[in-house]
Amino acid sequence: MHIIHIVAVIIWIGGLAFVTMIIFPIILKTQDPLQKVLLFQKVEHRFARMARVYNLLVGISGFTMLFMMGWHRALLTRAGLPLLFMLLVWVFWAVMLFGLEPLVVRKTIENMAKEKERLDIDGIFRRMNRLHWILLTLSLAVVMAGSIFAH
Numbered sequence: 001m002h003i004i005h006i007v008a009v010i011i012w013i014g015g016l017a018f019v020t021m022i023i024f025p026i027i028l029k030t031q032d033p034l035q036k037v038l039l040f041q042k043v044e045h046r047f048a049r050m051a052r053v054y055n056l057l058v059g060i061s062g063f064t065m066l067f068m069m070g071w072h073r074a075l076l077t078r079a080g081l082p083l084l085f086m087l088l089v090w091v092f093w094a095v096m097l098f099g100l101e102p103l104v105v106r107k108t109i110e111n112m113a114k115e116k117e118r119l120d121i122d123g124i125f126r127r128m129n130r131l132h133w134i135l136l137t138l139s140l141a142v143v144m145a146g147s148i149f150a151h
Contacts, residue, residue, distance in 0.1 A: 012054035082145035
């Protein structure tokens with residue numbers, strides 16, 4: 001379970017880092033608003049599917065280890081704060097990937113494609129890029145918390 005958990009986290013957060021550090025700068029430098037939307041849509045559709053799978057793998061392996069190792073008893077203690085932090089961030093990501101992303105992001109992309117003349121597409125992508133940096137930082141903090149707890 002630990003190996004599945006670690007590998008799934010590496011691939012998932014590595015993908016988030018790639019989108020944040022590579023894809024968004026490319027999108028932000030692209031001049032044509034329609035090309036920005038199309039590039040993001042291609043990447044987002046493919047990565048979102050994979051992120052959902054990795055989120056499930058991380059959740060299943062994490063909860064399995066939590067109960068198999070008896071760590072669930074430590075969740076609300078000072079020693080278990082890293083576990084609680086990991087759990088809360090995982091829940092946040094699950095809500096984002098399975099709830100908000102399909103509803104909010106796809107609707108935003110559809111609106112951007114339809115109303116490209118009236119929307120501030122550059123502003124939308126700048127805000128999305130800031131959000132991705134925040135989420136990446138939070139996710140890396142959780143990885144550090146998990147490492148601290150494990151050792």
